[in-house]
Structure formats: structure tokens, C-alpha cells
Amino acid sequence: MDVGVDYRQIIARRAAQEIQHGMIVNLGIGIPTLVADYLSPDIQVMFHAENGILGSGPSPEAGQENPMLCNAGGFPVTVVPGASYFDSTVAFGIIRRGLLDMTILGALEVSEKGDLANWIVPGKRVPGMGGAIDLAQKSKKVIITTRHNNKDGSPKIVKSCSLPLTAPRCVDMVITEKAVLEVCEDGLLLKEVHQDFSVDEVKQATGAPLKVPDHVEVFQ
Amino acid sequence: MDVGVDYRQIIARRAAQEIQHGMIVNLGIGIPTLVADYLSPDIQVMFHAENGILGSGPSPEAGQENPMLCNAGGFPVTVVPGASYFDSTVAFGIIRRGLLDMTILGALEVSEKGDLANWIVPGKRVPGMGGAIDLAQKSKKVIITTRHNNKDGSPKIVKSCSLPLTAPRCVDMVITEKAVLEVCEDGLLLKEVHQDFSVDEVKQATGAPLKVPDHVEVFQ
Amino acid sequence: MNHKRMNKIGTLDQAMEHFYSGMTLMFGGFGGVGNPPSLIQGILDRGIDELTIIGNDTAFPDIGIGRLVTAGRVKKVIASHIGSNPVAGELMTKGEMEVEFSPQGTLAERVRAGGMGLGGILTDVGLGTIAEEGKQKVEVDGRTYLVETALTAEVAIVHAKKADSYGNLVYDTSARNFNPLVAMAGDITIAEADEIVETGELDPEEIVTPGAFVDMVIPSRGVNWTWMWESTTDK
Amino acid sequence: MNHKRMNKIGTLDQAMEHFYSGMTLMFGGFGGVGNPPSLIQGILDRGIDELTIIGNDTAFPDIGIGRLVTAGRVKKVIASHIGSNPVAGELMTKGEMEVEFSPQGTLAERVRAGGMGLGGILTDVGLGTIAEEGKQKVEVDGRTYLVETALTAEVAIVHAKKADSYGNLVYDTSARNFNPLVAMAGDITIAEADEIVETGELDPEEIVTPGAFVDMVIPSRGVNWTWMWESTTDK
Numbered sequence: 001m002d003v004g005v006d007y008r009q010i011i012a013r014r015a016a017q018e019i020q021h022g023m024i025v026n027l028g029i030g031i032p033t034l035v036a037d038y039l040s041p042d043i044q045v046m047f048h049a050e051n052g053i054l055g056s057g058p059s060p061e062a063g064q065e066n067p068m069l070c071n072a073g074g075f076p077v078t079v080v081p082g083a084s085y086f087d088s089t090v091a092f093g094i095i096r097r098g099l100l101d102m103t104i105l106g107a108l109e110v111s112e113k114g115d116l117a118n119w120i121v122p123g124k125r126v127p128g129m130g131g132a133i134d135l136a137q138k139s140k141k142v143i144i145t146t147r148h149n150n151k152d153g154s155p156k157i158v159k160s161c162s163l164p165l166t167a168p169r170c171v172d173m174v175i176t177e178k179a180v181l182e183v184c185e186d187g188l189l190l191k192e193v194h195q196d197f198s199v200d201e202v203k204q205a206t207g208a209p210l211k212v213p214d215h216v217e218v219f220q
Numbered sequence: 221m222d223v224g225v226d227y228r229q230i231i232a233r234r235a236a237q238e239i240q241h242g243m244i245v246n247l248g249i250g251i252p253t254l255v256a257d258y259l260s261p262d263i264q265v266m267f268h269a270e271n272g273i274l275g276s277g278p279s280p281e282a283g284q285e286n287p288m289l290c291n292a293g294g295f296p297v298t299v300v301p302g303a304s305y306f307d308s309t310v311a312f313g314i315i316r317r318g319l320l321d322m323t324i325l326g327a328l329e330v331s332e333k334g335d336l337a338n339w340i341v342p343g344k345r346v347p348g349m350g351g352a353i354d355l356a357q358k359s360k361k362v363i364i365t366t367r368h369n370n371k372d373g374s375p376k377i378v379k380s381c382s383l384p385l386t387a388p389r390c391v392d393m394v395i396t397e398k399a400v401l402e403v404c405e406d407g408l409l410l411k412e413v414h415q416d417f418s419v420d421e422v423k424q425a426t427g428a429p430l431k432v433p434d435h436v437e438v439f440q
Numbered sequence: 441m442n443h444k445r446m447n448k449i450g451t452l453d454q455a456m457e458h459f460y461s462g463m464t465l466m467f468g469g470f471g472g473v474g475n476p477p478s479l480i481q482g483i484l485d486r487g488i489d490e491l492t493i494i495g496n497d498t499a500f501p502d503i504g505i506g507r508l509v510t511a512g513r514v515k516k517v518i519a520s521h522i523g524s525n526p527v528a529g530e531l532m533t534k535g536e537m538e539v540e541f542s543p544q545g546t547l548a549e550r551v552r553a554g555g556m557g558l559g560g561i562l563t564d565v566g567l568g569t570i571a572e573e574g575k576q577k578v579e580v581d582g583r584t585y586l587v588e589t590a591l592t593a594e595v596a597i598v599h600a601k602k603a604d605s606y607g608n609l610v611y612d613t614s615a616r617n618f619n620p621l622v623a624m625a626g627d628i629t630i631a632e633a634d635e636i637v638e639t640g641e642l643d644p645e646e647i648v649t650p651g652a653f654v655d656m657v658i659p660s661r662g663v664n665w666t667w668m669w670e671s672t673t674d675k
Numbered sequence: 676m677n678h679k680r681m682n683k684i685g686t687l688d689q690a691m692e693h694f695y696s697g698m699t700l701m702f703g704g705f706g707g708v709g710n711p712p713s714l715i716q717g718i719l720d721r722g723i724d725e726l727t728i729i730g731n732d733t734a735f736p737d738i739g740i741g742r743l744v745t746a747g748r749v750k751k752v753i754a755s756h757i758g759s760n761p762v763a764g765e766l767m768t769k770g771e772m773e774v775e776f777s778p779q780g781t782l783a784e785r786v787r788a789g790g791m792g793l794g795g796i797l798t799d800v801g802l803g804t805i806a807e808e809g810k811q812k813v814e815v816d817g818r819t820y821l822v823e824t825a826l827t828a829e830v831a832i833v834h835a836k837k838a839d840s841y842g843n844l845v846y847d848t849s850a851r852n853f854n855p856l857v858a859m860a861g862d863i864t865i866a867e868a869d870e871i872v873e874t875g876e877l878d879p880e881e882i883v884t885p886g887a888f889v890d891m892v893i894p895s896r897g898v899n900w901t902w903m904w905e906s907t908t909d910k
Contacts, residue, residue: 022445023654033683036746046606046652050779051705054650066903067708068836068850074706074735074759081640082446082606084647085848087855087883088705088731089556089787092780093624096557096800099652121807127764128756130732131779134800138557168803202633238445242680244887264681266841266887270544271470271617287473288601288615294471294500294524295669300680301875302841304882305613307620307648308470308496309552309791312545313859316565319887321799323737340570347529348521350497351544354565360793388568498816514763549793558784559797559820565725578794579815580824585794589815613880 007177011145013038014219015104015175018143023101024048024094026135029073031145032104048081048100050131052091054081073132092131095138103139105132107146107174109161112208113130114146114171117163127196129166136167148176149204155207157181157188178202180219181210192217227397229412233258234439235324235395238363243321244268244314246355249293251365252324266302268320270309270351274392275303292351315354323359325352327366327394329381332428334391334403336364337383349386356387368396369426375427377401377408398422400439401430412437446605450656455556455630456482458595458656462515465487466551466593467628468619471524474611475504476599476632478661489513494551494593496544496618498525501664509537518591519577531651543571546588548621553590555624555653596626600649601662603633604623604640607654608647615642616648623649632660681874683842685891690865691717693830693891697750698723701861702730702740703854706759709846710739711834711867713896718786724748729786729826731853731875732777733760738900744772753826755779767810778806781823783856788825790859795824831861834895835884838868839875842889843882851883858884867895 008031016038019025026048027033036047036058047056051071057078060066065076095098109117114138119129136142146156157174173191174181179202180192190210193202195218203210230249236258239245243420246268247253256267267276270292280286285296314320328364329337336356339349356362366376377394393411394401399422399433400412414439415438423430459465459482469475475495483491484507491514495632498517499506506525508514514531516538531537542550549561562585566572576587598619601612609631611619623629631654694700694717705708710730717725719742721844723873726749733752734741739758743749749766750772757763766772777785784796797820801807833854844866847853858864866889 048652049849051708053644053848053849054652055644065904066848067898068847070706070849071710074708074902077668079644081638082608083644084608084642084650085644085846085851086647086650087851088783088853089856090650090781091852092783093556094650094652096780096798097555097624097653098557099892105582126767126774127758128732128754128774128776129778129806130756130758132778133778133804135804137800164805166804189863268887269614271473271614273614273879274887275879279861284671286613287663290471290473290614292471294473294667299613299879302843302886303875303879304837304843304885305611305616305879306882306885308544309547309615309616309621310885311617312548313791314564314885314887316545317790317859317888318792323453346532346539347523348497348539348541349543349571350521350523351572352541353569354545357565384570386569434520508857549791553796554782557798559799559815559818561796562794562822562825563786563792564794576813576815578822580794580811580822583794587813587815590797610880645845665813 007147008034010158010177011175015143017147019043019045019102024099026100028105030106032106033073035104048094050091052086052088053079053083055080092134095134098138098140100139102143104139104143104145105135105137107144107156109149109163110144110157110171110174111161112159112187114169115161116166116171117161118166122164132166136170141172142170144171145176146176148178149212155205158207178205187211190216194220195220227367228254230397231395233365234400235365239263239265239322244319246320246323248325249250250326252326253293255324268314270311272306272308273299273303274299311432312354315358318360320359320365322353322361323363324363325355327364327376329383330364330391330394330409331376331381332379334389336386336391337380337381338386340384342384352386357389361392362390364394366394366396369397375425379428399423407431410436412439415440447605448654448657449605450658452478452482452658454464455479455656455658456486458628458630459483459486459488461488462490463595464492464493464494464593466596466622467493468598468617468622469504470496470617472499472504472506472650474599474615474617474619475499476597477663478632478658479630480507481598481664483508484511490515492516494518494591495622496520496547498522498528500524500668501527503667520547544645548618550588550657551618551625552622554592555621558590560587563588592625592627594627596622596629597624598631600631602635602637602642603631603657604637604642606639607631607651607657608642609649610624610642610646611648620649625654628655629653630656630658634660678720680876682840683889683892684840684871687713687717687893688715690891690893691721693863693865694718694721694723696723698830699727699729699828701857701909702728703732703833704739704851705731705852707734707739707741707909709834709850709852709854710734711832711900713867715742715864716899718743718870719746725750727751729753729828730857731782733757733763735759735903736762736903755782758809764860768848782851785823785826786853786856786860789827793825795822798823805826806839827860827862829862831857831864833858833866835866837870837872837877838892839864839872839877841874842866842886842892843877844884844889845877845881846883859888863890864888865891865893867874867893869895
């Protein structure tokens, strides 16, 4: 891997390519937040925030913050032309009605069936689901951005989740620093590998079988 | 009855006396609409309209109407200071949450238990309940303003309603051109008689027994 | 297509491509106020019929959505009342138009529930009356509630005072009524607006319906009927 | 008393007469933004404890509603997450504070349902996860929904940008969040506002919470904590 390039940046840059002009997109906390930085300037999208904004924009300059105007992570934002504010029922009505074209979320585990576990580790970490269940279950497309493996090297992409699910069969695509995987009816398809890894390395690092097409694209 | 005084005006004038300063009040169509004209000028109330106004005011002058700003009966209104507009769920949330201090409605029949029938005559008149059920069931105080008898002389105030109910046990008071009746746990109490009628005349005109206290006030 | 996702301004002709006989149509408005006049005229002009319509009421025979009823274009109505439209009453009595009533507050919540992606709501309004007939009941903490199911429609039409190109909507005083609810409940939502401004010209605080719910905005040609109070005044 | 129905302006002291240990308290806000600072300070100063609190989240240990948690005043929390407040997590793990979670959109609807006088709502969010555990299910048109019950509280507290004397409220950008929902769901609702204007000065179109839902308005003394992003920036 390139020296000085954080795995987070690799993942965020690749995830940004999935976003198309005109989409309504919700970015989760962590890596997903970085995705906006890599959007092509000719692409206009409406970012949705659970706390009641459609059309949130970049961070304000220091000193220009309105402490009441924040993203769902609590950090000050601006808004783009066409933005609107609304209460939390409308924020989640937009989600529940299926109007979010894409949600980019983190994961603790993803199964080959597209099951997602990302909010609770019973007995250890019980922070509450926040909006994760609504987002995972109801978005038109759910993209998971995550490191390919846990710190101990164990796979986060598995045959079957061991943690309680956020939502069953909700994930469409997994983007890691090693690969881009698509969740298909019959399992995981290896769409792309990162230039620093081989197909075999990705297969070994993954806890579920991968379908490997004849030609696998390479991403940076 | 005084020459030139419509029974509607007698009822509306008496009903206006039930309204106290600061109340939130919904006036139904027909006689109830006239009640506002008899309010004492030192009493401030907020009139609620089902179509999404709190704080509707008098009719605008001719030529000053905004056709979009109407009461629930479709007639142009103005608004008073402190008024707000909202959608129909909020209009009925105010009702359902019990925030209407008083609703003044018309009736086809009222029973001695306070049952109200005012929207449907099966096979004859089936216009739909509109907001009548919500209003009758959920207002803190329901006052019925109605002519004491039907055109054929038969009583509208009865032991038991023969028509389908708008809401059971919802009526607190009935104001007619002949009397003011209060619905009590054990039946109807004759509170007042109109100056043109005797207690006996009211008793005869009513289809349910009346409790008559030693002293019955007279109203004009 | 992608372009249309940020700029949703269209023409009445383009809007009408989404309408067809036999469809389910939801409409904003209350007693005609807030019914979208140009879209209703478009439906009349194009001969679309056998409609199932969902909204608060059927207005008046010559006003708003009532004009579709009078023209015999409506197969079924879901509403809280049809009392202001005697033609609707006649068609119902003759068995030529089916009518399903909900209490007004319940109807508003059913439309909102559809728009919000909910299955329905629980209410005790109507218990002990014929409004509870045929409805599922649920006990919560020892109290009984009716299950009132969500409503959606293939197309929803609303009348806004102002819209921007993204489809953000602002309404005119009491013409708000059912409009913001209906705007959310269409699989396709088409708004006609008295004024259309560029995206960014509306204050994000004043927007009542976020553009996410709106698929197309067309300019309104304005109300093309005489209000009841106008004819009363004239006499 | 009657006077107070049209002019609801009060002081913090008058507001605090409605608070007592052991009560159920609902609060507006999201990650501290929109939590009412002066009312929270009042609760702290008066030693009120054993609270059941209902709101989106427990903010941060030194911010907003989180300050009540940190001070050990909270017996039970109903929220969508406590992730930003490690103190809340510790208290829950030690069994010193009970926590009940709802998915965020479901929680918002439960609060709104309480405020709207409904018994609850039907949603399929959380089906197939532990969020469905212990919940009643209902079938509608062959689909399964969870019954999510309405929430209300003895007192609801909100933070508004502007209020008028009648209690009409306007919020500040994304500080709207849960505030308008919570404002409806209190048996008594108390708003603190950054600015209080005379009745009639707010445009009826801009009002988000109609005064009917509000019992008292007090002037806000403003946020008395440092935001996370401020401390990050300072370093």
C-alpha cells in the first residue's frame, strides 16, 4: 500500500465513484463521512442527514459555524441551494419511504447473504442502534465501507454473522481497502481488487467464498 | 318568541356565554358558526379550524379575500395575532390530544346519556363523517346547538338515539331555542329555559325525562 | 433522466404521461381549496376515467376535484365526506360510484402513514360507532385501538404556492391542509405551483415539503372555477 | 390562570414548579443540539433526580441532557442510542441506569404518536432483528408490522429559536430535529426560547409548533457548555 495513504482514504475514494448525479445519499459516521471529499465536482447530490437536513454541504470556515446547524455526527455543516430542514419524523420518512438512493455505512460484520451487523456487541458494546436499522433496511442501495479484516486479522466478511443483525439481506456492495464485493443472489462476487493485493490474497482474507469472474478490475 | 329574532340567533347568543377567555374553540357549520358574532369583545379565544388554522378571525371585507384562506366550511376568513397554519394531521392532533377546550356542534339526535348522532341517516343522507367523530369524541367539552324539535315536532333530545352514533357519551350540554340542558351521570338536567317557554313546555318538547331543580334560570 | 433529478420542472403534457384510466389518484385540498386546478383540467381534457381518488372530500360539483366526479370519471372515492357535493351523493346512491369513509383526522393520518412508509396507525377515534366496522383491533396497555391502514396512490397531485426546481414546496395559508401529506404518499408526486423559483431561492426553514418527495413541478394556470362564496356574494 | 392561556411567558423558577424527582421527562435535541440548556441547568440546580428521560440520545457527558446522566439524576432512558455518552454506557453496564432502545425513526414516530393522541404506529423497521423482541405484531394486507406504542411524558422540554407569548415556536436549522415532536408529547410542555416576541410578530406560515401544544415559554440563557467540535478545534 502506498506510503502515506490511509486505508480510509482508499475506501472513501472508491466509494465516491458509486455516487451518481442527482442521488439522495446518507453518509454514516467514520469512513463514510470522508466520501464527500472525493466526489467529482460535476456531480450534484443531495446529502441527507438523520437530524433533519436534506442538502447538507461542506464544513463552514472556522468562526462561521452555527452550532445549531450540524450533521448527525454533531459537527457543523453548511447547506447547498435547495436544502430543507425538517423534524426527525420527516428525516426518517424519507428513509422509510425508500427515497434514499444510497446509504454508505460501516460494519462489524457482513455476511455473504448481505446481512449486516454494525451496532451491538452483546455484553461489550451496546450503544443503541440510532438510525442504523432504518438506513440499512430501507435504502435503495446499501454500501458498506470497512477495513477488510479485524485488527487480529479475522475476517469481517463472513458466511454468517455471529453478532445480532442490523438488518438481514440489506447490503448491496462492500468496499474495503482490498476489494470491491457485490452481494448477489448466490453469494459474493469479486468485482475489483486493490492494486496492492492479488485475487488470492483477497480470497484468503475473506471469510466467505468469492465468485471470481474471468476479469477482475483493479482500483487504486 | 320575539318577532324578528331567528331561533338560530337565540341559540348562538346563549352558546357564546359558555366560551371563556383563552379557550381553544372549534365551531361547527350552521348555528355554531354564528356563535362568534356574540362573543364579548373583552374575551380573547383561539378559534380552531379543521382545515389547518389556529386563530381564525372574522370574514374579510369584500374584495379582500384570499381564496386560499378559508374556514372548514369553505368561506374566506382572516387570522388574529398568534395564528398559525398547519396540515390536517396537526389540526386533528390538536383535537385528538384533547387540546380543544370546546366544540360547538349541531345534532340530528342527542340522548340523555350524551350520545350524539349528527352525520348519517342510513339510506337517506350519507355525506360522510368529516371531522365530526374526532371533534365529538375528543373535545374537552362538547356543546350541541340545535333546534329543540324536528320540523314535525318530534323530539331531537331522546332517551336513546335511533341513528348511528357520531360518538357515545360525548355531549356535555345542549342549547336550544327553548332550553339549556346539561348531561349528567344520571340523565339530563334542565339548567335554563328561554323566556318564551315554561318548564312544562320544555318537558313536553323533550323526548327524555328532565331533572328540574328548584330554581331554573331564564335566558333570552 | 439524471438531469431531471435536480431540475424537476415539467409541462402539463409531460405530467399527463403519468395518468391513465383505472389508476389510483391522491389529491391535496379541503373543500376545493388546495385542489390542483391545472392537473384536474388535464385529466378532464384527456378523457381519463375509472379513477379511484383519495382525498379529504369531493369539493363541490363545479369546483376542484368535484369536477371529475361530475364528469363521471370516478369509480371509487376514499374520503372523509362528500357532503358538499350532491352529485357525489347521487352517484353513490345510484350505485355508480363506490365511497369509503374515514374520520377526517384518521384519513389524514392514513395518508401520512403511507407517505412515511408506515403500515398504519392506532387510534381510538370511532370506537363505539359504525366507523369501527370491519377494522382490526389491537390492545395496548389495556386500551383498545383500531388499526387504521396506510394509504398510498400511483400518482399524487398537489397545489403549492411556490416551488423551486428541486421540488421543494411551500403552500398558501389554509391551502396547506392535506397537500403536504398527499405530496409524500404518491409513488409519483406531481406538484403544480403558482410560482416556480430557482433552487436556492426558498429559505430552507420555510419549506414544508422537501423536494425528495416530489417528482415533477409544473406551473399552475390558476383556479379556473368560481368559489361558492363568490357566487353567493354576486347575488 | 386564564390570563396565562394567552400569555404563557414565565420564568425559570415558575417553570421548575412542574419538575419533581421520579418524573418522566421528554426532551428535544439530537447529539445535544436542540437540548434546552436553561431548563437542564434548572433541573441540576434543584437536585431533581430519579428521572425517566425520553429523547433521541444522551448527548455527551458534559453537553446538554448528558449532564443529567453524568450527575446521576437519571433512573431510566428511552432513546435510540447512547453511543456518544460513555458515562451513560458505564451506568447501563453497572446496572445503575436502565436503557430502552428504539430505532431512531421508530422513536421519532412513537413520540409524535403520543403528541398526536394516537395509540401507536405500525412499522416493519426492525423485523428480523432483536429490535422486534417482545413486540406485538399485526398483519395488514398480508404483510407483518410491529406495533410501536406511543410515548408521552409528564413534562416535555424544548429549545426554540423564537417564541411568541402564545407559545408558537420556530426552531433553528437542524436544532428542529425532535423538538417539534417532543413539544406535542408533554402533558405539560415548556419551551425555552432564544428570543421571545409579541404575539402576532411571527408569520403564521413560519410557525412549526402551534402554541396550542405549549404551556409555558421562558427566556433561554443560551448554551452553557462547550461543543465537541469547539474543543477539537481549540487543540
